[in-house]
Amino acid sequence: MRISRxxxxxxxxxxxxxxxxxxxxxxxxxxxxxxxGGVYAYLPMMVRALHKAExxxxxxMNAIGGQEFLLPALNPESxxxxxxxxxxxxxxxxxxxxxxxxxxxxxxxxxWLGAMHIQSYKDLPQIWYQIQTKFRNEPRPRSGVLRGRQFxxxxxxxxxxxxxxxxxxxxLHAEAYRKxxxxxxxxxxxxxxxxxxxxxxxxxEFMVESEHGEDTVAKCPACDYAANLEIATSGLxxxxxxTDHGAPEKIDTPNVKTIDELAAFLNVPHxxxxxxxxxxxxxxxxxxxxxGNDQVNETKLGAALGGGEYRAxxxxxxxxxxxxxxxxxxxxxxxxxxxxxxxxxxxxGLISGANVNDLHLRNIDLTRDVPKLEYADxxxxxxxxxxxSCGQALxxxxxxxxxxxxxxxxxxxEALNIRYLDESGQSQxxxxxxxxxxxxxxxxxxxxQGHDENGIVWPAALAPFDVHVVAVNMNNSDIxxxxxxTYRQLQQAGLTVLLDDRSSVSxxxxxxxxxxxxxxxxxxxxxxxxxxxxxELKVRKRGERSMVPVDGVVAGVQDLLKSL
RNA sequence: CGGGAUGUAGCUCAGCCCGGUUAGAGCGCUUGCCUUGGGCGCAAGAGGCCGGAGGUUCGAAUCCUCUCAUCCCGACCA
Numbered sequence: 001m002r003i004s005r006x007x008x009x010x011x012x013x014x015x016x017x018x019x020x021x022x023x024x025x026x027x028x029x030x031x032x033x034x035x036x037g038g039v040y041a042y043l044p045m046m047v048r049a050l051h052k053a054e055x056x057x058x059x060x061m062n063a064i065g066g067q068e069f070l071l072p073a074l075n076p077e078s079x080x081x082x083x084x085x086x087x088x089x090x091x092x093x094x095x096x097x098x099x100x101x102x103x104x105x106x107x108x109x110x111x112w113l114g115a116m117h118i119q120s121y122k123d124l125p126q127i128w129y130q131i132q133t134k135f136r137n138e139p140r141p142r143s144g145v146l147r148g149r150q151f152x153x154x155x156x157x158x159x160x161x162x163x164x165x166x167x168x169x170x171x172l173h174a175e176a177y178r179k180x181x182x183x184x185x186x187x188x189x190x191x192x193x194x195x196x197x198x199x200x201x202x203x204x205e206f207m208v209e210s211e212h213g214e215d216t217v218a219k220c221p222a223c224d225y226a227a228n229l230e231i232a233t234s235g236l237x238x239x240x241x242x243t244d245h246g247a248p249e250k251i252d253t254p255n256v257k258t259i260d261e262l263a264a265f266l267n268v269p270h271x272x273x274x275x276x277x278x279x280x281x282x283x284x285x286x287x288x289x290x291x292g293n294d295q296v297n298e299t300k301l302g303a304a305l306g307g308g309e310y311r312a313x314x315x316x317x318x319x320x321x322x323x324x325x326x327x328x329x330x331x332x333x334x335x336x337x338x339x340x341x342x343x344x345x346x347x348x349g350l351i352s353g354a355n356v357n358d359l360h361l362r363n364i365d366l367t368r369d370v371p372k373l374e375y376a377d378x379x380x381x382x383x384x385x386x387x388x389s390c391g392q393a394l395x396x397x398x399x400x401x402x403x404x405x406x407x408x409x410x411x412x413x414e415a416l417n418i419r420y421l422d423e424s425g426q427s428q429x430x431x432x433x434x435x436x437x438x439x440x441x442x443x444x445x446x447x448x449q450g451h452d453e454n455g456i457v458w459p460a461a462l463a464p465f466d467v468h469v470v471a472v473n474m475n476n477s478d479i480x481x482x483x484x485x486t487y488r489q490l491q492q493a494g495l496t497v498l499l500d501d502r503s504s505v506s507x508x509x510x511x512x513x514x515x516x517x518x519x520x521x522x523x524x525x526x527x528x529x530x531x532x533x534x535x536e537l538k539v540r541k542r543g544e545r546s547m548v549p550v551d552g553v554v555a556g557v558q559d560l561l562k563s564l
Numbered sequence: 565c566g567g568g569a570u571g572u573a574g575c576u577c578a579g580c581c582c583g584g585u586u587a588g589a590g591c592g593c594u595u596g597c598c599u600u601g602g603g604c605g606c607a608a609g610a611g612g613c614c615g616g617a618g619g620u621u622c623g624a625a626u627c628c629u630c631u632c633a634u635c636c637c638g639a640c641c642a
Contacts, residue, residue: 009574011575012575012576012591012592013575013576013591013592014576015575015576016570016575016577016634016635017570017634017635017636018635019635019636036633036634037633088642089640089641090640090641091641104642105642138640138641139565139639139640140639140641142635147641195642214641298639298640312639434642472601473601474600475599475600504600505600505603506599506601506602506603507601507602507604508600508603508604509602509603510601510602510603511601511603513603515602516603524601526600526601
């Protein structure tokens, strides 16, 4: 493609609204423009990169027996009412004029097709996938293409007879995903994840470590343990039992509010302090007890509560339900459900609030003093805690979710009545899995991992073009001749080539653009080299330059591409 | 949904507190000349309902009210 005839609107200045590198560079390199919040127009460079990612995905999905579909983004609202997902908050965008919604994912449509046409065990298993635009009612789109209201997703679904077959389809997907992301040149890792209300027996996420990621994960540097913080555990020991000093007794703690203040005031270790938080679960107060400054993980809490809506209580709620303010709340005398973190299992000798301001209780024994106490893992793992499987210090970092694979089970089969007849003529529920990859996130992650102060450094597998040929001066007929000749030769060798043949653009400008656009190899056609019958090759990644004779340019470029 | 910020030329911004000629700069764009190995130079131009609506005032980009949009932090995120 010749730049002189192309639409590649590069920007010299950094767009004010973009804060993370991938977002800035996608705008600066002319990949996309924002139409409205969370919605982007993808320009030719972006589309070429997307197509390259799509091709890799199709190859790997087809390799595991996937069949490609293209399902409608417009769905009847009633289908989503059937599965109970119509009114999930911040999920579905709808159409004003008709009872239609814009699909945020496609379990429902897959289910509709499956219910209609899967009849016999002979029809199973199936792997169905598509690459298609999704819509979500994101309350706060951000970070460019990382969280948008409209985005491209490869979604696939397995339909199986048994849980064992589901495992097979799930494992095939896990392996395909590894290949896809490896081929895309991304450094990624896999974490155990929360299946949340999706139900089923398990889920994993494919993550790229990034300070700009919105997920938090715990990773073990020594073994292969890695988990989303929503389910991560650590080897941190329970606080256990201490010497018993009898019944709970009151202690005055004037103006002592935080755990740190309390530990200092009483001169006791944090492990003997049980912190209470109140949540409202379906409008009923629930008290959550954790050790010291341990943080409550709300996803874990949601699982422990067993569904329903919940939120942290407001200061007014605290006063109304306990009679005290934050800092003086405790389990003794609390009327309502109490859930203690597993680290507090059967603990005694604890200090907690007395539900009277400026008053605490000591010698609390959970086994003796708190009837009907429930235990659950509700705390967030902290950086540096021991790995649950090998004991090494865990690292807690942010990450971008590239893909997510779910064992769904029968949730949608039940809602949509997706059934087949087994060998004995019995009607059975189909067992489903669902698997997603965010296409734009692949590109954004590639840029987050591959850029420098001058611009994008595309991995060869995703680069819009293999080679960027810079004709230094279009007023020099020798340069023009060799630039076009090089362009043709590289194309004939099967490479995709971008030729900067703009006249009246200075060499410096072209070099800056070439670095910004980020193709893996640049060929510089200029007077300097041609004097000696040579062209210059530059590797974008490390900036290495070399000279090749004019007739050796194809081989030279191919060698460099192979070496990347 | 809570908190914060910003809307002035295609882009990045100044001007606004403290109201008053014809609203500015740099970049980009057009034309001409010049230059050709790291966003080149000179000159002449085009380009704005100062996000929108109401109000205060003799007079509003500037003050007030409302509204819309965008960004950031948090909440949320099947």
